[in-house]
Amino acid sequence: MSSMLGRCLRGAGDLPRANNVLAGAEHRWQTLHQPRGQADTAQALGDVALLDGDAGLAEARFRHALALYAELGDERGI
Numbered sequence: 001m002s003s004m005l006g007r008c009l010r011g012a013g014d015l016p017r018a019n020n021v022l023a024g025a026e027h028r029w030q031t032l033h034q035p036r037g038q039a040d041t042a043q044a045l046g047d048v049a050l051l052d053g054d055a056g057l058a059e060a061r062f063r064h065a066l067a068l069y070a071e072l073g074d075e076r077g078i
Contacts, residue, residue, distance in 0.1 A: 043065040
């Protein structure tokens with residue numbers, strides 16, 4: 001899935017493309033009603049925002065991921 005491509009782009013330092021790819025993946029996870037995929041992708045988007053120097057956006061994305069993980073009862077994500 002494009003979530004992995006987004007993570008690879010993040011790792012390569014291509015933050016704008018990583019953000020675009022991950023945002024698209026997050027939308028697809030939402031459409032498929034897959035909260036785990038949404039949470040993982042929101043966390044990756046938070047990483048991109050943090051690397052890009054936007055701490056406020058990173059915090060919002062991490063909080064969103066945290067809420068999804070909590071909803072799932074996934075202590076790994078919390």
